[in-house]
Amino acid sequence: MSENGKKEGNQETPSEKSIKPPLKTGFILLIAFYVIYGITYWDRLLSHSGDNHYVYQADAFLHGQLHLTKPPPHGNDWVRFNNKWYVSFPPLPAILMMPGVKIWGYNFNDRLFTFAFSAIPILFLFLTLEYLRGQGRISTTRRENIGLCILFGAGTVYYFVAVQGTVWFTAQVLGATFASAYMFYSLDARRPFIAGVCLGLGFLCRTPLLFSFPLFLYELLKNEKNLNGIKDWVGSFFKWKNLKKILLFAIFPAVVLIFAMVINYLRFQDPFEFGHRHLNVLWTSKFSKWGLFNYHFLSKNLACIFTLLPWLSRIPPYITISNHGLALWFTTPVLLYLLWPKKTGGLHRALWITVLFTAVWSLFYQNTGWVQFGYRFAVDYLLFLVMLIAVGGRKLTKVFWTLVVFGIGVNLFGAVTFGRAPQFYSKDQTQLEFFQPD
Secondary structure (H helix, E strand, C coil), X not given: CCCCCCXXXXXXXXXXXXXXCCHHHHHHHHHHHHHHHHHHHHHHHHCCCCCCHHHHHHHHHHCCCCCCCCCCCCCCCCEEECCEEEXXXXXXXXXXXXXXXXXHHHHCCXXXXXXXXXXXXXXXXXXXXXXXXXXXXXXXXXXXXXHHHHHHHHCCCHHHHHCCCCHHHHHHHHHHHHHHHHHHHHHHHCCHHHHHHHHHHHHCCCHHHHHCCHHHHHHXXXXXXXXXXXXXXXXXXXXXXXXXXXXXXXXXHHHHHHHHHHHHHHHHCCCCCCCHHHECCCCHHHHHHHCCECHHHHHHHHHHHHCCCCEECCCCCCEEECCCCECHHHHCHHHHHHHCCCCCCHHHHHHHHHHHHHHHHHHCECCCCCCCCECHHHHHCHHHHHHHHHHHCCCCCHHHHHHHHXXXXXXXXXXXXXXXXXXXXXXXXXXXXXXXXX
């Protein structure tokens, strides 16, 4: 390696050396989770879901139009505007389904499609952790990094999300896929264009992911000297070596943002209206009174994240879960370790800012994620939270791994029962029932 940082001959940089060895382990993890998710999916993989909105949208795209070519099969979460039917969810999953829908039409298996992406975030999370370990930026061992990947894949709400295959969960699985790739390629800002592409594609699956950009900006500027205030940080953006990478990073997200705004305008005559305001649901009066994002919804979302527990009774089935799901700390208790990091620093702060920027939209959103086993909107930033556990530097003791096992048990129950065993879930259809009735 020469003093200016360029490779001499075929010599590899230390960071490149740290990436190549774990690829075999990473692919073993990938295959293992495909097996786990495939077994959990089981018979669901044999046919398309009943909520295959993206298939209908893909068919519309194939016919050169934005509105559906025929009325939807049921009334759940479709948009009717100016006597036409639309899908209001971000369009990338539908775009990716177009070749399959071209061949199989409305029989295209959206569950199998979702399954194909489901294990990819685990691979990128592992590569991210190993990259940081190879640089000495985290103190976890390879075995512990494998354990953290198992935590994400089986010990968080991502598990139940990954094995549904319906429109809401397809968006989240693909969003997590592109978020994990963005996270990996953002490190050291070494692949700015690819990181930007992943961020933009994530946005076209889950809108809040567009706001996870702080991680890249930190990785770009972390080695700058004398950044003592906002003026210094802003000034560093305009250094050509940094500005060039920022432009490479931002170009694709800017293009897809314009693309999304054009689609919104063509459908709803408003570039900022993606359609949820016009959903054909029972609680549209809530939208007209409070809008889609409002402080009014904050307390409900915080209650969902922090307070909801299983309802216990003395009669079968003994356990009932609110349709608003379970508290995040209950489904994944090791997240409590985030409250007591041993080490803090630039990356630690950048990750928390990234989590805040990404999470704030769902905190003020009109929906808690209902109907769900656990707080599913956390999937937008769970990868960053798992990364924070590693960056926090606290020793992963037997207590930690015991809590991981507890989380795996809880989320296995959710992955198996959600959508299959309604007796374990509240029958409320009003969105009003958060806690066990007295």
